[in-house]
Amino acid sequence: MKLLDKIASYHEDHPFYTFEFFPPKTEQGFENLLDRISRLAILKPLAVSITWGAGGSTMERSLDLAGLTQKEFGIVTIMHLTCTNMLQGTVDSALRAAKERGIENILALRGDPPRGEEYWIPTDPRFSHAVDLVKYIKSTPEFSDFCVGVAAYPDGHTDRDADEDGEIEHLKAKVDAGASFIITQLFYDVDNFLRWVGKVRAKGIQVPIIPGIMPLQTYSSFLRLTKLCGTRVPDFLLKDLEQIKHDDQKVKDYGVKLAIQMIRRLTTEGRIPGVHFCTLNLEKSVQRVIEGLQWTNSSSPKVANKLIAETPGTIIHAPQPDSDLIISPHSALDSAASKLTNHPPIDIDAGKGEVNNAATWDEFPNGRFGDFKSPAYGDPNPWNSSVIPHQSLQEWGHPKTFNDLTNIFLRYLHSEIPTTPFSPFPLSPESLTILSYVEKLTKNGWWTVGSQPAVNGADSSDEVVGWGPTGGYVYQKSFVEFFVEEQDLEKIETKIRERGGGWVDYFAGNLQGECRTNVPEGGRNAVTWGVFPGQEIAQSTIIEKESFLAWADEAFSIWAEWASYYPPKSPERELLDGVRTKRWLVSIVHHDFRSKDALWTFLFDGEDPLVK
DSSP: OOHHHHHHTOOOSSOEEEEEEOOOSSHHHHHHHHHHHHHHGGGOOSEEEEOOOOSHHHHHHHHHHHHHHHHTSOOOEEEEEEOTTOOTTHHHHHHHHHHHTTOOEEEEEOOOOOSSSOOOOOSSTTOSSHHHHHHHHHHSTTTTTSEEEEEEOTTOOTTOOOOHHHHHHHHHHHHHTTOOEEEEEEOSOHHHHHHHHHHHHHTTOOSOEEEEEOOOOOHHHHHHHHHHHTOOOOHHHHHHHHHHTTOHHHHHHHHHHHHHHHHHHHHHTSOOOEEEEEOTTOOHHHHHHHHHTTOSSSOOOHHHHHHHHHOTTOEEEOOOTTSOOEEESOHHHHHHHGGGGGSOOSOOOTTTTSTTOGGGTTSSOOSSSOOTTSTTOSOOOGGGOOSSOHHHHHHHOOOOSHHHHHHHHHHHHTTSSSOBTTBSSOOOHHHHTTHHHHHHHHHTTOEEEEEEOOEEEEETTOTTTOOSSTTOEEEEOEEEEEEEOHHHHHHHHHHHHHHOTTSEEEEEEOTTOOEEESSOTTOEEEEEEEEOTTSOOEEEEEEEHHHHHHHHHHHHHHHHHHHHTSOTTOHHHHHHHHHHHHOEEEEEEEOOTTOTTHHHHHHHSSSSOSOO
């Protein structure tokens, strides 16, 4: 069914809602996401949307996931489709595959190159902007039956210089080309959104506008995603989060209440007919928000819902230390709404009996790897936004030699530039504790892209390494990841084999998908875990073969994307393409988490040090 028809026929006594999912990067994550979607289907979303991967297996996962949600679960499905960095003819193939799977709705996106002077060229010359994709779909008889939606950016588009009026003109052009609905990028400033909607409507755009809502999960993920999306963050929100940022449970609870407040305002003051939940493939917070709004038949606390419904304009404030979250001006509201925290979740059976069972796979996402079984495994990039903005290209310059690349990574370690293609944020305080070691590897030409120090029972509220709720203890094994030539990999393998003593594990992968390791088949290394009152042990970061290969595939694609922004046959492109084809990504873990120097002593000291 087309989304526009579904909206027109919607007659429930509450606004509709849709869910957004992304295809996980591992097979088990993908399979477990299907279980998660089946549970969330009980909440009766109007539709679900599936984000798009622009190439290879990621594209196939998007098509497969969209087809399964449409066919197996009977949920109206919207498939995201980006048109840049797609080989000529791939758009046609994707649209045909969508039709074969019974999908009738497409969210047409561009997938953005960097701004300004750039060497990016659309792979398929038919498509340079999302409006080109909309026009193509609606003017091609084979595809014109699709109900096409487009994206909008209430806080502005991160990769364009156009002002707000210019952005609205872009939006109108897409609607005039045949778009039937609009889904917005996530935001947290409701006042600005309502003002923006007024300007959009005044421009004559009358198709449904569905606001994107993303409940806060952790403070670090909130910072990362709002920066990536260019989201405007109200002062009160930053102030509130500053006081609870070291307690992931309080941030998660705050996020639920904030989402409830936002949605109440949007659907009452703004008369918005429905909302779009950016789930990040997580279920608990979204479930709690919907139940808190009393938009489901499950047994949500009625008092809390009644109070929330009566006070759409309440403001959330941060708690004092060791206090509960407060929503003012009604203290009764907080007292009742806080019961949402203990409301029984949808039944979860998968993975029961393991130390890190399904209920805790992504309770507190922490670290890039997570648990490879988690439906939320991976690094979602909302709507396939460009990972290399023009400003970053200026900072990295024009590397033509290996020494130039080494200097880029060293400048990042020295905080002279805020990013690398592999690290979109400045060096973390945690990494600063092992800076001298990471710097030594990088100076040797082993370009580091990930690392963490050993931690033995730090307080979970520690400002540098803490995570999860307060009152717990967290642990970490040291690991480091870097790119090396094959001859250096062979030296590493020899030393691990002869002098590792069983304490050192490694994985190495290359562009061709080869994997070299000393980890037994099926072996899993938990490198970050925590112990919290009243909870099972939570393993939040696991390194094993499937997750490593998924990360390696992504890492080598980053080299390719970086290269693509320099002219063909230029020294820069040839250098970066050469690195991608010849180097190996290596990940080394030392299991002695009680010794903060064990990994680094192994690498730098003793007989035959790997790096002098």
